[in-house]
Amino acid sequence: MTSDVDVVVVGGGPVGLSAAIEARLAGLTVAIVEPRACAIDKACGEGLMPGAVPLLARLGVDPAGMPLRGVSYNSADRRVDHLFRSGAGRGVRRTTLHDSLSDRARELGVERAVGRVESFHQDADGVTVNGIRAGWLFGADGLHSTVRRLAGLERPMSGRRRFGLRQHFRVQPWSDLIEVHWARHAEVYVTPIADDLVGVAILGGARTDFDETIAGIAPLAACLGPAMAASNRRGAGPFRQRAARPSWGRVLLVGDASGYVDAITGEGLRLGFEQARLAVEAVLGGDPSRYDAAWKRSTRDFRALTGGLVTAATSPLRGAIVPLAATLPNLFGTVVERLAR
Ligand SMILES: Cc1cc2nc3c(=O)[nH]c(=O)nc-3n(C[C@H](O)[C@H](O)[C@H](O)COP(=O)(O)OP(=O)(O)OC[C@H]3O[C@@H](n4cnc5c(N)ncnc54)[C@H](O)[C@@H]3O)c2cc1C
Missing domain, CATH: 3.30.70 (Alpha-Beta Plaits)
Structure with missing residues (x-):
């Protein structure tokens, strides 16, 4: 295992692997630290939204699965369907997604270290973690991110836990x-x-x-x-997690580690792949503050629309959601498209 790379990625889930691939494709040297050496399974709806499919394709990753043509909302007596305008999504088993990303990362020479990160040290020139020295650290260690906590970026959440x-x-x-x-x-x-x-x-x-x-x-x-x-x-769970900022010096949080609202609109993977791309762009430019602004832009709809839907779903308005979507199918379709692209 090398002890000197451009980027060390903490967490080898889908977003960590995609960030590692992005970084390799940009010519950076990369190591991933992940405790599990096998194909990683996880509780997930396993729906790749239409926008996630091209994000994977540009990484050279094309996992097998079933085409998803849209979303159908159902209650006891109402139903409304929206067919994706932006191409099909894909239903992909998490272990299949993991294997496809993992194979691509290996092919590109991403190094792997099996281990759990419990501490790291940051100085002006880089970060040291589990014996690896790197210019940048990407924290991709999921909902309950250790990197987020160690960086002092963890923010308490209130409200109903889902x-x-x-x-x-x-x-x-x-x-x-x-x-x-x-x-x-x-x-x-x-x-x-x-x-x-x-x-x-x-x-x-x-x-x-x-x-x-x-x-x-x-x-x-x-x-x-x-x-x-x-x-x-x-x-x-619980789903809702928040970081004060998505970066701290040479540490950039990506995927669920950077904050999460809820799985109710199913775009965690698409957003995570997008953040991986933005994080690599920011370190290539040597300016992590660029990542903060780009992260904010990329998650705006997730924070506003998904957050709004969760608020309605956990309020007395819950029973009105499907009837309202069925009565206003164009509005329903617009919201789905904004989150799926
Ligand atoms: C029930 C449910 C349904 C969902 N449905 C969908 C859906 O249909 N579509 C969709 O796009 N998204 C969905 N999501 C969200 C999606 O699962 C997440 O957004 C996605 O898994 C985030 O990937 P990640 O790589 O950031 O985190 P994770 O997949 O959680 O991966 C984090 C990795 O970090 C590793 N790790 C943790 N701690 C450490 C440490 N200290 N040191 C080193 N490594 C560590 C873990 O072992 C893990 O491999 C759903 C989520 C849930 C819970």
Whole structure:
């Protein structure tokens, strides 16, 4: 393992790997520090929004999956569909995404160190972490980022805490839309992942019960029928995390580590890939403050629209969301497009 690189990336999830690839493609030397050496699975809806697909393609990454033609909002008695105008998204199993990104990073000569980061040192010329000396550190270590905390950028969050659960089922997908079922207290996302596989992700409060929530949505329970579970159930959260700023000197936060609102609009991966690109641009220019401004611009819709939808979803207005979207399909479509591009 080299001890001197241009960029060290802490966290080898999808955003850390994409940042490492971006940096290599820009001619920088890169090492990733990640505790897990295997294909990494994680609770996720696994829907790549249309804008994420070209961001991966420019990295030379094209993971197998199922085309996603749009989003369907469903309540007990209303339904509204929006077909993506900006091309299809893709339902991709997290382990498949990880393998594709990992293979590309290896091909480009990204170095890997297995380990968990628990401290780092920053000085005027660079950063030292787990014995690696680098000009820049990208913190891509997820929702509960250690880098964010160590950098003093962690900010407490108030308000209702929301979590996600997911599991896969061995059944032929019955739709090529991301199907969102608005249950009384939770949202259920169904994403086609392969010819014989769907992913089901449920977002809600800490006490959300997976089986009970699905059983309460008759059309979904009927589609899943007696399908066999094809993965262990996994959870993640609480979603809402905030950083005071996305950078601190030579340390730049990317992906969920830089702050997260909620999975309700499903664009965490697209945004993370975009941030990886912006972070590399900023270090090439030698000016991390450029990253702060670019990060703010790139996350504006996520913070405003996703934040607004979560506020409505956790208020007495919740029951009006699907009827309103069905009554105003153009407004619904405009919001979906802004977040999916
Ligand atoms: C239920 C649910 C549904 C979702 N649905 C969607 C969806 O449909 N579409 C979408 O785009 N997004 C979705 N998201 C969001 C998406 O999963 C995240 O935005 C995405 O995983 C962020 O990637 P990341 O690489 O930043 O973080 P992560 O995927 O969390 O990766 C972080 C990595 O850092 C490593 N790490 C952690 N701590 C350390 C440390 N101290 N030292 C070194 N390494 C460390 C971890 O091992 C991990 O590999 C969903 C999220 C949830 C929870």
